[in-house]
Amino acid sequence: MKERLITHLRHVDLAVPDYDKQFEFYTTMWGLTPAITDEGIAFLAAAGSPEQYSVRLRRAAEKRLDLIAFGASTPDDVDALAERLAADGVQLVTSPSKMQTPGGGYGFRFFDNDGRTVEVSAEVEVRAHRKVEAGESVPVKLSHVVINSPNPEATVAFYERHLRFALSDTLMHPRMGSMMWFLRTNRFHHSLAIARGPHVALHHASFEMRGIDEYMRGTGRLLRAGVEKVWGPGRHMAGNNTFSYFLDPHGNTVEYTTELEQLDEDTWHPHLYDFSDPMVSDQWGTANPMNELVARQSFNDPDRGVFVAPPV
Missing domain, CATH: 3.10.180.10 (2,3-Dihydroxybiphenyl 1,2-Dioxygenase, domain 1)
Structure with a gap:
């Protein structure tokens, strides 16, 4: 290989x-x-x-x-x-x-x-960065990106074959089949995930917070400001990370998360999780139910940039 x-x-x-x-x-x-x-x-x-x-x-x-x-x-x-x-x-x-x-x-x-x-x-120059302090509810880094594909099996195969991403876990539904594939390129459970969707689009971009307290403070700040919440707060099964999803002003879903699982790649075996089980979607049981409305928000608008390179 x-x-x-x-x-x-x-x-x-x-x-x-x-x-x-x-x-x-x-x-x-x-x-x-x-x-x-x-x-x-x-x-x-x-x-x-x-x-x-x-x-x-x-x-x-x-x-x-x-x-x-x-x-x-x-x-x-x-x-x-x-x-x-x-x-x-x-x-x-x-x-x-x-x-x-x-x-x-x-x-x-x-x-x-x-x-x-x-x-x-x-060889991109390293930026002068700092340690995020306790109580600071600002992102530490970009954690992962999830994309929608109308042919997700082919997209998963593309990233596995050409870029050597490895499968960490898969989400499935008894009536709909496999719905999301979590792919990694290092020890973190996923830096990319591919979701089954009606068209090519961004599903969501996720940002790592310092810890649970900072994650909840950030979630609360957005709620108090009236930013539209899509889903959360809760903790997923796949990746074992926390989640709070919001919409940016153009309808892109963005997530605050923390504690994304790090794997032993030599011993890890992918799971097939049934996300109709509430524990798979949210181990805490604190998030609003995953339903068609929540899913539809993450479908996003059809991407107008398919096979058109950005000018910059």
Whole structure:
């Protein structure tokens, strides 16, 4: 089996029509810090993360997921992955080269099987970050990204075959079959998950908090401010992490989480969890029930950026 060359998740990039409203939400309400801003583009960092930014916002006529970015260890690994993908017939958007985004580095972009733009990079300059203190309800880092696919089996196979992601667990329903696959590229239970959905779209982006207290403080801050809650607070079975899902001003689902499980990859065996069991959805029993309304919010709008590379 070919070696795994992707090491971790870096950032998620969103295009939004109402840029000012989104910028206000992600900085003032969600707790990210503007690292660099320019006309119609902002790179927003998480306080505890060495990544240059965790979210990039771009002003655009239509809402879309611009890209998902992952890290690699070395430029040689970037080159090797690009060569592997090209040899397998994957469409490259750019060839490996010096990057122009904050922190520089060396990377390339390609389309996955659903037409999302994915970026892989190495040697991005480490950002000066800090320890998030007790009681601070701001994100430590971007934890994971979940995407919707109308053909999730093929999308899971793409990430397993071409990028060497490993399956951690699967959620299923007795009437609907397999519904969500949790994929990892390091010891964390998942940095990417793929959900069955009616169209290609972002399902949600999740941000790690310092601990349970900070997670609950952040959840409470958003509730008090009237931000629309989708689901939570609770604790999932798969990944054993906490969850509170909210909608950003453009209807993207974003999550506060903490305590995502770390696995012994040599001994881990994937579970098949039946999420009609309330304990699977929420071990605590504190969240609102998972129902069709909650699921529909996470379907999001159809992504207008399929097989169209972002301009930046």
